[in-house]
Amino acid sequence: MVNIELVPNPATIKEIIEESRDVKSFVLEYVEPKSMNARPGQFIEVSVQGYGEATFAVTRTAQSGKEFTISVKRIGHLTKILHRSAEGDIIGVRGPYGNSFPVSEWHGKSIVIIGGGIGLAPLRPVIDHIVEHRKEFGDLEIIFGARSPADILYKEDLKKWEQDKGVKLYTTIDVPFEGWNGRVGLVPVVVKDLAVKADDKIAVVCGPPIMIKFTVAALKELGWPHDRIYTTLEMKMQCGIGQCGRCNIGEKFICKDGPVFSLDQIPTYAL
Amino acid sequence: MNKWHELKAADLKNFLSQLADKWQVWVPYRNDGKWEFAPYDERRELEFPGSVIHVSVKQLLFPKRRPLATYDEESTWSVKSVTPGEKPRIIMGLHPCDVAGISYMDKVFLRTEHKDALYEAERKRTVLVGMLCTEMEKTCHCTDRGLAPDSAQGMDVVFTRTEDGYLFQSLSEKGAPLLESEYLRATDDKPDKKEWPHGKYEIASPEEFMEMYDDGIWHELSDICLTCGICTYECPTCVCFLVADEKFKGKGERVTVWDSCQLQSYSRMAGGHDTRKTPASRVRNRTLDKFAYSHLRYGQISCTGCGRCVMVCPLKRSFPQLGTRVTERIRNKKKMTRDATAPAKED
Numbered sequence: 001m002v003n004i005e006l007v008p009n010p011a012t013i014k015e016i017i018e019e020s021r022d023v024k025s026f027v028l029e030y031v032e033p034k035s036m037n038a039r040p041g042q043f044i045e046v047s048v049q050g051y052g053e054a055t056f057a058v059t060r061t062a063q064s065g066k067e068f069t070i071s072v073k074r075i076g077h078l079t080k081i082l083h084r085s086a087e088g089d090i091i092g093v094r095g096p097y098g099n100s101f102p103v104s105e106w107h108g109k110s111i112v113i114i115g116g117g118i119g120l121a122p123l124r125p126v127i128d129h130i131v132e133h134r135k136e137f138g139d140l141e142i143i144f145g146a147r148s149p150a151d152i153l154y155k156e157d158l159k160k161w162e163q164d165k166g167v168k169l170y171t172t173i174d175v176p177f178e179g180w181n182g183r184v185g186l187v188p189v190v191v192k193d194l195a196v197k198a199d200d201k202i203a204v205v206c207g208p209p210i211m212i213k214f215t216v217a218a219l220k221e222l223g224w225p226h227d228r229i230y231t232t233l234e235m236k237m238q239c240g241i242g243q244c245g246r247c248n249i250g251e252k253f254i255c256k257d258g259p260v261f262s263l264d265q266i267p268t269y270a271l
Numbered sequence: 272m273n274k275w276h277e278l279k280a281a282d283l284k285n286f287l288s289q290l291a292d293k294w295q296v297w298v299p300y301r302n303d304g305k306w307e308f309a310p311y312d313e314r315r316e317l318e319f320p321g322s323v324i325h326v327s328v329k330q331l332l333f334p335k336r337r338p339l340a341t342y343d344e345e346s347t348w349s350v351k352s353v354t355p356g357e358k359p360r361i362i363m364g365l366h367p368c369d370v371a372g373i374s375y376m377d378k379v380f381l382r383t384e385h386k387d388a389l390y391e392a393e394r395k396r397t398v399l400v401g402m403l404c405t406e407m408e409k410t411c412h413c414t415d416r417g418l419a420p421d422s423a424q425g426m427d428v429v430f431t432r433t434e435d436g437y438l439f440q441s442l443s444e445k446g447a448p449l450l451e452s453e454y455l456r457a458t459d460d461k462p463d464k465k466e467w468p469h470g471k472y473e474i475a476s477p478e479e480f481m482e483m484y485d486d487g488i489w490h491e492l493s494d495i496c497l498t499c500g501i502c503t504y505e506c507p508t509c510v511c512f513l514v515a516d517e518k519f520k521g522k523g524e525r526v527t528v529w530d531s532c533q534l535q536s537y538s539r540m541a542g543g544h545d546t547r548k549t550p551a552s553r554v555r556n557r558t559l560d561k562f563a564y565s566h567l568r569y570g571q572i573s574c575t576g577c578g579r580c581v582m583v584c585p586l587k588r589s590f591p592q593l594g595t596r597v598t599e600r601i602r603n604k605k606k607m608t609r610d611a612t613a614p615a616k617e618d
Contacts, residue, residue, distance in 0.1 A: 002388040004352045006514055007340040007525060049342060050518035054541065076541025092350075209544065235546060236538045238514045241385040244530070245511030246538050248560070249546075250484075251567035256383065267484075 005241060008047050008092030009034065014067060016087055019153045020146075022074045023118060024083055025059070027067050028093060035065030036096065040103060040125035041232055041260045044095030045240050046070060047078075048085070054078045055237045055255075057122035058096060071121040071153065097240035098259050101126050101230060106202050110138030114215055116145045116187050116207020120153055122232050122259075123206050127161070134166055141168045141196070145187035145207070148173055149180050170194065188214035191222070198224040205231045216263065226263035233259050233266070273441050275462075276455040280436040286454040287363075288313050294398070294449075295360040297331065299324050308362060319364045319432065321405030322420075323577055327507040328362060328369045332393045333376060335529050337512075339389070342523045350525075355392030361449065363400040368413045368575040370401050370425040372507025378569040379510055398445050401426035403462060410578030412470025412591065418576060420467050431462040438462055470576065472591040475598040477566035480559055488600050492558070492593050493550035495586060500531035502580035502590045503557070508565075508573040511537075532556050558593050 015027040030036070038044070038058035047053035056070040074083045085091065103126065111130060115123045130137050142161060146152045152171065161167045172183040172190045183190065187207065196203070196219070203224060205215050212231055219229055235247035235254045242256030250267045252258065278286055290296050296311035299320055307326035311317075340352045365373075377394065380387035404411075404420035413420060423429040427446030430439040438460060441447045474480075503509040513530040516523060530537060533553050539545040547553050565573035580590035 002352065002355060002392060004339050004388050005385045006527065007350055007352050010350070047516060050516055050523050052516050053514060079541060234540070236540045239512075242383055243379055243385075243387060243510075243512075244514065244527075245532060246530070248556075248564065250559075251564035 005094070006239060008045065008053070008094045010090050011093040013085060013087050013089045013091065016085075019071060019155075021150045023071055023151075023153055024074075025069050025071045026082070026085075027069050028091070029067050030093070031090065033066075036061055036068040036093075037065055038068060038096035038125070039100035040129050041100040041122055042096035042098050043122070043237075043240070043255075043259065044068075044070065044093055044097070045238075046082070047092035048081045049092065051081050052078050053092070053238070055234075055240065057232070059121040059124045060128065061125070071118060073118045095240060098255055099257070101204065101232075101260050103129050107136045108138065110140070110199070110201045112141045112143070112196055112201055112203045114143045114187060114191065114203060114205045114207075116211035116215075117147065117151065118153070119207030119211065120144055123204060124154065124157065126204055127157075131161075131164065131167070138201075139168065140166060141170070143170045143172070143187060143190055143194070143196075145172045145174065145190065145211070148175070148177050186214075187211055188218040191215055191218045196222060198222060198228065201228065203229045205229065209234075229263040231261060231263070231266075233261060273447075274457045275460060276439045276450055277433070277458045277460060278430075278437045278439060278455050282454040283317060283437065284313055286452055287311055287317070289452055289454070290361060290449060293359065295358055297360065297362045299364045308364075311363075319402055321432070322408045322411060323366060323579070324364065324369070325579070325582070327372065327505060327577070327579060328365060329372065329376070329507050329510070331362060332373065332397065333380075333390055333510055337389060337527045339525045339527065342525075343521070353389070355389050357392070357396060359396050359398065361398045361400055363402075365399055365401045365426070366404055366577075367401065367418055367420060367422045367424070368411075368577040369507060370399055371413075371418055371575040372577070373399065374425045375508040375565075375569070375571055375573055375575070376510055378571065382569070398427045398449065399425065400428040400430065400446070400449070403429065403431040405432060407467065407470075408578060410581040411576065412472040412578060413576035414467050415470045415473050416572065416574055416576035421462070421465060433460070433462075470578075472576070472595050473598060474562055474574075474594045475601045477563040477572065479601045480563035480597065481567075483597055483601065484555070484559065486597075486600065488597060489551040489555040489558075492596060493554045496533075496550065496554050496593065497586060498533040498535075498550045498553050499585060500533035501583050501585065503531040503533055504529060505579040505583050506590075507575055507577055507579070508561075532560070554593065557590070558597060561590075562594055562597075 010031040011028045013026050014029050017025040019025050038061050043055050043057045045053050046056050058068050059071050060069040072079050072082050113123050130140050162169045172185050176184050233254050237247045237255045238244045240255045242253040247254040291311055297308045298311050299306045300309045305325040306320050338353050340350050342350045380390040427443040428441050430437050441450050511530045512527040516525050538547045561574045
């Protein structure tokens with residue numbers, strides 16, 4: 001019997017968490033005892049029988065390695081089907097794939113995490129890692145932008161991070177909203193307003209392509225060198241192992257050479 | 272160097288029938304005017320064309336539609352992976368460009384930690400019996416791609432036509448058992464070496480192609496390309512695929528199907544974001560992938576000069592012409608820079 005990489009393994013939906021009006025998190029566990037050893041930034045391929053497969057970042061893994069979580073925004077064919085599923089349902093999972101954030105290379109440095117919308121999902125394991133290994137890192141700043149208060153994800157985590165003395169959290173929404181007393185403004189604008197200094201820090205950016213583009217431009221304006229800005233890119237992916245062809249940017253496959261890149265590793269035309 | 276063995280033309284069928292006892296034997300047959308590989312049938316007339324076989328051998332190793340696993344819809348994902356074929360197989364009559372294409376596929380499917388198990392199994396059970404070309408079609412241009420019509424590189428056994436028969440030579444351990452036949456006789460004869468002309472499709476270096484990314488030429492080229500994708504299906508090195516789950520009467524199947532970067536839906540994501548929306552961006556992707564990205568990835572450009580894309584293009588503009596047009600632009604640009612910076616001539 002050969003092991004065909006593209007054939008998924010069954011996993012049970014243990015828990016469904018309503019994160020926002022169109023995002024649900026799914027806590028999963030393989031049916032056959034098997035652990036998910038995803039490093040921060042890695043992704044998995046998730047399928048619903050007979051409907052197809054799509055790519056999701058692993059947004060949290062339990063210490064035991066047994067339970068792992070994905071966050072799914074209802075936006076296309078498969079995500080709609082996933083949103084209709086219930087706890088106890090079985091879906092298909094394969095992975096983890098791709099490279100990861102080089103967190104151990106960042107020891108001793110302060111980290112700025114900048115997330116837009118569902119772009120916070122692949123960044124959450126980075127935050128978890130830093131919070132768990134607090135002594136290894138300098139300060140942690142988190143800038144998180146959502147379209148509106150109803151689009152804010154991971155509310156419990158945000159509360160926890162806000163109370164953590166070692167964390168500075170800035171949550172912003174795109175446009176003013178009744179009842180919202182917090183910060184208002186697009187992420188790149190907030191980055192400029194806060195005048196986030198480069199010093200010896202590392203910036204980690206993820207969000208919709210347009211948000212990444214302008215946030216990176218804002219950081220560059222603030223004097224950030226390319227090799228200290230990291231992002232995780234998204235292209236249409238299918239195989240996850242650098243063979244099906246579609247996720248290339250130039251000669252690089254996002255699924256295999258990425259999805260994590262520092263800015264100096266990305267061809268200029270990609271952004 | 273292993274010795275050459277001769278086979279009399281009259282013994283060809285006996286030899287092949289003997290091989291067919293142990294191996295599945297695939298040979299070129301003419302189907303509706305087009306050459307393609309098909310299982311050997313001793314009742315059919317046999318002939319080995321001296322140049323390109325129209326339908327690429329790609330689909331014998333990497334079929335158009337490839338089932339990976341089946342599942343029962345009612346059950347809780349009881350997935351059953353397919354079992355790859357194991358019977359040893361000979362593909363006979365491949366040309367040097369076909370073998371170069373297979374060597375490229377090996378790089379795509381076998382180079383990573385996640386090997387394609389089905390491709391690997393197909394490759395393992397297949398013995399490549401190549402034939403040196405005796406002629407070049409007017410679409411052939413392997414000589415423009417650093418290959419030669421009489422190169423045996425990558426073959427397990429090589430053979431060539433002579434006046435009254437064939438000469439065979441084994442080149443690998445896998446190929447040696449094929450030549451243990453009473454119909455073959457060791458000889459000191461050797462195939463003649465020949466000079467081959469260049470084709471019409473010379474191209475610039477991968478580095479020069481990379482510099483053309485932001486050039487306006489892609490818009491001009493997309494005016495002469497339908498982005499229909501037929502060149503990608505016929506190309507021996509285009510192996511992009513789609514992973515799909517198909518459901519029929521309660522039974523499910525996971526399959527891979529050939530896909531093409533020339534088609535509009537290829538890179539479109541959920542939510543509609545598409546990084547290669549315009550025909551120009553798709554023409555650029557394929558041209559650069561053939562002549563530059565492939566070289567950066569695997570150290571081998573992914574054009575073998577087989578000329579199939581020239582034959583099938585509905586606009587008769589054909590893919591290698593795109594490469595040639597970009598190359599012309601590169602040369603002209605260089606010439607213009609040279610002229611502009613050259614010291615003025617004295618009267």
